[in-house]
Amino acid sequence: MTLSRRELLKGSLLTGGAGLVASMASLSVPMPGFAAAPKAGVQTTGAYRFSVGNFEITALLDGYIDAGSDLIPNYDPQEAAQLYRDQYRTPPVDKIRVPINSFVVNTGEKIILIDSGTADNMGPTLGQFTENLKAAGITPESVDAILLTHMHVDHISGITSKEGKAHFPNAELIVHKNDWDFWHDDAYISKASDFLKTNSANAKAMSAPYAKRLTLIDKDGEVLPGIEAVALPGHTPGHTPGHTGFVLRSEGQEVLIWGDLVHFTALQFQHPEWSIAFDIDMQQAEQTRRRMLDWVSADRVAVLGSHLEFPGLGHVAQDKGAYRYYQSSWQYQL
Ligand SMILES: [Zn+2]
Numbered sequence: 573m574t575l576s577r578r579e580l581l582k583g584s585l586l587t588g589g590a591g592l593v594a595s596m597a598s599l600s601v602p603m604p605g606f607a608a609a610p611k612a613g614v615q616t617t618g619a620y621r622f623s624v625g626n627f628e629i630t631a632l633l634d635g636y637i638d639a640g641s642d643l644i645p646n647y648d649p650q651e652a653a654q655l656y657r658d659q660y661r662t663p664p665v666d667k668i669r670v671p672i673n674s675f676v677v678n679t680g681e682k683i684i685l686i687d688s689g690t691a692d693n694m695g696p697t698l699g700q701f702t703e704n705l706k707a708a709g710i711t712p713e714s715v716d717a718i719l720l721t722h723m724h725v726d727h728i729s730g731i732t733s734k735e736g737k738a739h740f741p742n743a744e745l746i747v748h749k750n751d752w753d754f755w756h757d758d759a760y761i762s763k764a765s766d767f768l769k770t771n772s773a774n775a776k777a778m779s780a781p782y783a784k785r786l787t788l789i790d791k792d793g794e795v796l797p798g799i800e801a802v803a804l805p806g807h808t809p810g811h812t813p814g815h816t817g818f819v820l821r822s823e824g825q826e827v828l829i830w831g832d833l834v835h836f837t838a839l840q841f842q843h844p845e846w847s848i849a850f851d852i853d854m855q856q857a858e859q860t861r862r863r864m865l866d867w868v869s870a871d872r873v874a875v876l877g878s879h880l881e882f883p884g885l886g887h888v889a890q891d892k893g894a895y896r897y898y899q900s901s902w903q904y905q906l
Contacts, residue, residue, distance in 0.1 A: 630708050633882045726878075885900045
């Protein structure tokens with residue numbers, strides 16, 4: 573239906589033809605339809621489905637965390653405020669809101685989970701992964717494989733219960749050997765920071781039930797039909813570059829699932845040098861970030877990020893020596 577200016581002026585659509593005067597008058601009469609209606613006060617389901625070629629992908633939101641800007645050593649508050657203004661966002665004061673996303677890929681042959689959120693390890697604004705997986709109609713029993721971009725607490729914690737029971741009873745766990753070896757290196761971890769100690773204990777506990785159905789990958793290349801691993805060193809500990817992306821290819825379309833390459837959607841495309849302190853080798857993380865941003869912008873590859881604003885799907889363009897992010901539009905048909 574198109575609505576002409578004349579129809580609006582006549583008020584015919586508002587009042588059934590009685591005219592604008594009547595519609596104005598009706599505003600002064602209390603209407604029972606305007607009685608207090610309780611608001612939901614919570615968001616709807618954090619799940620979004622789209623397709624890449626023959627693959628059907630479901631993005632699942634775990635929630636968000638407010639990260640301190642002090643996690644970015646190169647942070648410039650004035651520049652950040654300007655970027656926020658330019659993008660019609662509320663300027664951050666000293667916190668930056670970061671979502672945590674996971675993905676389920678149905679290849680038509682297999683159902684593959686990529687990362688799994690935080691469970692109850694990171695506070696009440698997170699931990700919605702399991703609920704959203706259920707709301708999306710995906711049963712844990714149907715999952716054939718779990719791919720982890722890395723074993724940090726916000727990526728691995730949804731695969732096993734606190735009691736040590738695997739949530740995905742039929743799934744093979746696939747993770748990079750360097751990441752696995754690092755978090756299981758007790759001699760190194762015993763002398764490391766509390767951040768690494770906590771992550772190591774959690775990574776070991778969460779992955780333990782999968783020890784008998786574990787595949788460790790040690791090079792780039794195909795890990796499952798249509799899914800290729802690509803090393804993204806710099807985020808997880810520098811001497812063990814286990815942080816891994818996955819390129820999904822189907823029917824001439826491709827998307828790069830890039831894990832933690834970018835944490836701050838509003839900032840790091842303009843400033844790829846603003847690495848997060850969790851990037852243990854921040855220089856290497858910046859090099860990897862620029863290399864991947866150059867590739868996806870030149871080849872127009874779609875990207876899917878663990879911490880890009882939900883659902884985390886978009887494209888990247890070159891922009892005067894830096895980059896610009898274009899979030900994808902709603903996909904009406906799969
Ligand atoms: Zn992360």
